[in-house]
Amino acid sequence: MNWRRKKIRKTTEEPQRLFMENGTILLEELVKCCNGKTNPITTYSSDQILEATNNFNQSNLVGKDDCDYHYYRGTLDDDDHRLVVVKKKAYGRRSSARKICRDISVSSMVSGHKNFLKLLGCCLEFTCPVLVCEYAESITVNAHHQIDPTLTWNTRIKIARDISNSLAYLHTAFSTTFIHRNVHPRNVFLDVKGVAKLGDFRNCVTIPQGESFVREYKLEGTYGYLDPNYMSKGMITENVDVYSFGMFMLVLLSRRTPGLDDELHPDFLIRLVEDGRFAEVLDPVLLENIGDFAEAELCRMEAFFILSLRCIGLRGQVPEMMEVSKELKRIERS
Structure with missing residues (x-):
């Protein structure tokens, strides 16, 4: 007892x-x-x-x-x-x-x-x-965290714009800069109204006011989405999120998996740009569904693609998230 x-x-x-x-x-x-x-x-x-x-x-x-x-x-x-x-x-x-x-x-x-x-x-x-x-429900559908193939092109642009807004907010809204460090499709959710939401802040770090980076040698994040500078030097800057977001944009465009698909390797992407073959990276489902506005939609997709390359450092200076957000808004309305 x-x-x-x-x-x-x-x-x-x-x-x-x-x-x-x-x-x-x-x-x-x-x-x-x-x-x-x-x-x-x-x-x-x-x-x-x-x-x-x-x-x-x-x-x-x-x-x-x-x-x-x-x-x-x-x-x-x-x-x-x-x-x-x-x-x-x-x-x-x-x-x-x-x-x-x-x-x-x-x-x-x-x-x-x-x-x-x-x-x-x-x-x-x-x-x-x-x-x-x-x-809210994840935008991914399988163990490889591929995005839902039923997401339309307009929905994918809106998802990118929504998540760019959230990252710009993390980077600028507080006295210290917050770095998410794991922008990835599995951490993106859609509510019943179609609003995209960023979640999962386990790996989030802050950069003190007046500083441009912090150094941390234990890598956090997802292979294929990691900023090379962070991987080699342990430097955490805003570019850590910008790079991951650029890869996320490429995933929205292609439905491929960074780190597993050679088509998203930077060397391959550079060759596509040089040869004018950007359409090879596109999700075939998107191409099937752009219909009567094919030429205009391909122009938007190319602009989206070029912006993603800027984010991962393959096309001029890497932009800040606020600039990325503004550019996505322009692409969405064009």
Whole structure:
């Protein structure tokens, strides 16, 4: 009987202990990233999360990434019965808690901007904290994180413009510059209104005011999307995000996978430009669906392509994200 009482006490005390430990880490990250100045963060109990996701039932699993993070569809038991996405580390290790708390911290800071995945709250009562976000779906469709082939050309341009807006905001809206460090299709989501949103700030770093870079020798990000300067020297600048975004643009244009498809290797892209064969990089589905406006749409695609090459340093000076955003807006309206 005494053993049973101790076991029950231990079970009830565990969420409290995890809440305190994770809460301490979260507070440290809030101070570090945002000087503690963020929007209020709603906290949910582990029971509420388990109820919302039906105990993380596989039927509610709507996505996963290469770092064992799983995304579950859930319904909150509140007045609105809101549909949400619950982001959980599949294999909880305490060492992951700090990165997840950074994700929560930065997400809470940018949630008022329409082009970021809105954080609704978090749960600190699991081994690794869990994020609760507005419901939106990934633009990728398979294990290689290829983008959905049904996305139209106009939708792809809009996605690029929306995400360029979010990166420009990270780079310019605060006293310190925030670098996302992992711009990748799996971290881009579409809501029911077709608005693209950037998520996942685990690898986000800040560049102090008055500085142009920080140095970090442990590489973070995704192979094929990494700025060569960052890879060789460990220098984190705004160009880290600009390069990744340029590769993301090429993925939107081609539906190919950087690092796996030779057609997206810089040497191959340079030859395409020199030979005037840019159409070889295009997703065949796009070419099939441009219809009666083929010439005008090919001009827009070429402008999109050239801008992506500028972002990855193959066409003149690398632009800042604000300039990229303005140029995408022009391409979208042309």
